[in-house]
Amino acid sequence: MRILITGAAGFLGSHLADRFLADGHEVVGMDNFITGRPENLAHLMGHERFRFVRHDVSQFIFVDGIQTLKVGSLGTHNALGVAKAKGARFLLASTSEVYGDPLVHPQPESYWGHVNPVGPRGVYDEAKRFAEAMTMAYEPCRPARGL
Amino acid sequence: MNPVGPRGVYDEAKRFAEAMTMAYHRAHGVDTRILRIFNTYGPRMRPRDGRVVSNFIVQALRGEPITIFGTGEQTRSFCYCLDEVEGIHRLFMHGDHEPTNIGNPNEFTMKELAEVVLRVTGSRSEVVYRPLPEDDPKQRRPDITKARTQLGWEPTVQLEEGVRRTAEYFRAELERGALATA
Known part of the structure; x- marks a missing residue:
């Protein structure tokens, strides 16, 4: 392969x-x-x-939180476009962060956090959440931080 | 989860990426996988990446105080990188389109992690406590029933051995001067 x-x-x-x-x-x-x-x-x-x-898979400007969102959105979008065009298998490296501060412990894949990101309504919900997060990222002094 | 908190950008970017991946699978039939990575550590981590394992090891090797945020009772589960890669490989080859957790379910408090790091490195660093950052999750541990049953995968490297291998890498980096001003 x-x-x-x-x-x-x-x-x-x-x-x-x-x-x-x-x-x-x-x-x-x-x-x-x-x-x-x-x-x-x-x-x-x-x-x-x-x-x-x-x-750069997102091909834009680089300012911590904004870069994080661009990699997740534009970068993922671009890579999916390649997979679609080539008929390739695509693996997204997501994260336990999607569970947030979980109320279920340990976390099975079926635990949604607060929104189910892969449910039929997930695209809509996440687009709205994404827009909120992007708005906050454009504020100064909001560094992205992973564990 | 708080989408506008300081940690929100990372969480939301990944959730958005999951939603879009699923949309490409449903709308265009792309053969997709969604991997949910829990805390992973090992050689080639960046020494100043802000992750707790690299922080503790670098602090211990340099004889600096080990900083614990909050009480140190919050827990994390740490997966050694080669275990993680084996799980990713199996998911890529044999997995389905639904999200799959790949992580180590053994859970440690930050205090316990600091003890392991001090023991493995032989460091005499003291442990100091700092205020917990906003939105820091109190606990995180994967349920890997799906990976076990569908992929026949589970982690094999336990924390002490993994920390030993990681500390060897950071020690070599330190010796070649890579951490001097990082």
Whole structure:
């Protein structure tokens, strides 16, 4: 298989590249090096089945919270467009953050948090939530922070 | 979950990404997977990325105080990166279109994590407490029943071993000067 990994110079992305190469697949790694680091891929440069493309999947400006939202929205949208055009399988690396501060413990996949992001109404609900979050991100001094 | 709190951008971006992924599957028939990653750690983490495992290890190796936010009783579950990658690989190859949790269900308090880091690194750093940031979740632990039954996956590297391997990586980074001014 030929595998495109966005964020390939990141912590998990680089380990994932190693794994797919070890299984004999061809890997195209993509990163803009905003948070990813070239040294995470240094050992793969020159590998015959590995190719690196420096590219920003959201292709816009970079200001912490705004960048986070653009990667999640525009970046995901662009990558899905590629998957659709190529008939490729697409894996979204989402996060336990979608459960928020959970009231159910431990969290099964069926736990919604407050909104079910993959239900039939999810697209509408999330678009509205997204708009709120984007609005707040444009306020100064609202840094994005993951764990 | 609070969509306009300081943590909101990250949570909402991911929720939006999940919704759009599902829409592409439903509307265009794209063969999609949705992976929900819980806290993951290991070599190649950025030393100053603000994650608790890298913070604690770097602080311990440099002999700086280990900072715990809040009482230290809040819990997290930490998955070693190679376990996570194995789970991602199985999901990619054999999973379905619905979201799948891939994480380690063993739960530790921040105090316990600090103890493991101090023991593994042999550091004499003191532990200091700081106020808890707004919106910090009190607990987070994956139910991995789905991954176990559908993918035959579960984590194999336990916290102490994983912290040891991560500390070795950070120690080497420290020695080549990568953490001096980071």
